[in-house]
Amino acid sequence: MPDDQSAIPARDAKRLFAGLARAPAIVLAVSGGPDSVALMWLAARWRRALAQGPRLVAVTVDHGLRREAAREARDVKRLARSLDLPHHTLRWNGSKPRTGVPAAAREARYRLLTQAARKHGATHILTAHTRDDQAETLLMRMLRGSGVAGLSAMARETERDGVLLTRPLLDISKAQLIATLQKARIGFADDPTNRDLSFTRPRLRALMPLLAEEGGDARNLARLAARIARANAALELLVDGAERYLALKSEDNLGAGFDAALFAVMPDEIRLRLLKRAIDRTGHEGPAELGKVETLLAAVDQALDGAIGQRESKLKQTLAGAVISVASGRIRISPAPPRRARSG
Template sequence: MTESPARQAILRHFVTSAFAHHKPSRVAVAVSGGGDSMALLCVMAEWAKSEKIPLFAVTVNHGLRDEAAHEAAFVAETCQRLQVNHTTLDWTGWQGEGNLQDAARRARYDLMAEWSKGLGISQIALAHTCDDQAETFFMRLARASGIDGLTGMQRRRTDQGITWVRPFLMAARDDLRSYLRDIHQPWIDDPTNDDERFDRIKARRAMEALAPLGVDADVVGRVMDHLAQVRTALDYASHDHALECMRMDHGDLIVDRRRFAEAAPEITRRLMSSALRWIASADYGPRGLALQEFISSALRGRDATLHGVRLIAGTEQFRLTREYDAVRDTTSAAVDLWDNRWRVKNNENQSLVIRALGEDGLAQVAERPPNAPPRPALMSSPALFDGPTLVASPILGLGSHEIVLDVGKDDVFTTLLCH
């Protein structure tokens, strides 16, 4: 079969463009052995060689199918031929409960993030295509998702300190397979890609049924791009409104009720969801009726809790703080991150632990400062202990140790622009 220079040039352009303004010193590519990821591996191997950038490939073996080990070995053999360093990561965490696909996806990203950090890699390329994007649109449409959900996957997204890059998000699945045929590179089809028990496969079948109407991946992609522009405008409006009505205080958020209420309902919803997600250090913010009821409580001056966050009402403003019950039993060594947010600065004492101040910590405070936050906010605030003895409570100005928000964590205002 004759190789198509034009097709290869287009795919090479996608990769080059993805890293044009963020050229890495070294980069990784996630490879499962399927057609999409094998195409990305081959194109990136050529690109990395010409750019003189070390390329690493990683495969996650979830151990859920007998064929998985063979697929990982197949990727390793291909990488050896391409002179790409390859690693297989094994996941053994499935306990047979909950959503398997979601658990496997989370584990896959966690394993790859930890692996890449150990190698000094800050960017990992993923092989999602415009077909994946369109399927995601229909899956989220079925869940009545809003603007954020319907804009689909981002070309670049930073999470867990890693930038996840999708160079082929505008490439068609069929084109990638044609490219592989051009270069005589085999791939392995996952049998679950035809299993209609999965929502993604149902979405794929729905797209096939809509094709006669002209609704294909390209059309859906253009609609999603339009929605993405709307989302960007909303993000900036939410960011600007946050600067007008919100301030940070020891990891809590103090919100001016009147100014908060002046924005359009969609802006207040986005702002509150982002605030709760930031305080709870959660992957996603709350949605739906629960979020609307929480906003209603804020506007009416009523206390409430949601998503591991407590709302403490005041006369003219309200405070959003961590809910004590959400962190009551969370304890970390002073050298580790606590509640995914807090870190002890310049600590050399290995025996100290960081946990919520709690009742026992408050009982050891002789006198609180006049400007101390409300009791619920104090209870859930990070404090340093040596056994049962309180060593430091930054929120109360006690002790010489600093407990600071993790230096790698964006503030709430930044998250409004990069979620």
């Protein structure tokens, strides 16, 4: 790829969308900022060079949080039309939360984008997350004490409700995208919330120049995230093997569970992941938080000190809609009864 200050040449742009040529349709998430506008322009140029390729549909989500958003959506529509792309604006309607607005807006955006993908028969949603975004995500998760999986930051491709979320620009800097648009003489919007220091990400963004002086620039931080992702993938393979081994050694069919003695001698990271997998599969309250699984593992270990081979239960706890118990030399995970609604 070119250096951070140069425009992206056509020969390199083709690599960004490698593997997508056979998709029937692709939704492009375009907010109007430089990253997403560059994504739309690059994707449109890539599609024109193909003899036959996917239908591209540009979608803008208006969260209803800024008055300028409607005008920015109209600007995106005009640019999309100039690129021969259909464009749709979707709105996040209803009441907005007073706290946690970025997370709620992100969830609403992906929900609306997924609905659009289904409507247009698209198998992929392309977002314009850059190397800068990857570095900021790593820092945010590091400061929150995330585990290895969280520190992997954003994956190039993830699945959501049967649609693939693809981030083709993760190795590209924002500066490159801006240089690309400037060379093509294409304008873009400036969202002031990206500099609003009341939010975590802009505060970390403001620190990046200082971190870069110590070697913690976006390139190195993104490289670190990629290395952690590689380690995380290896760990997941080990957990797959541990899960199969425990299943082979299972002596009953009483639901998800492990032989306590075998479980006890495995490395802590493997045991944490085995527990979390079982709870996430069995429970009905969403993914279990890593910190709570760590606390649970400590309780399991304490119970195992005296429970292996005994019949009486030494532990029974509920987490994320699952019941975890230690009894008769087994660790069992079963669905918890639904919570009773509180009477008014």
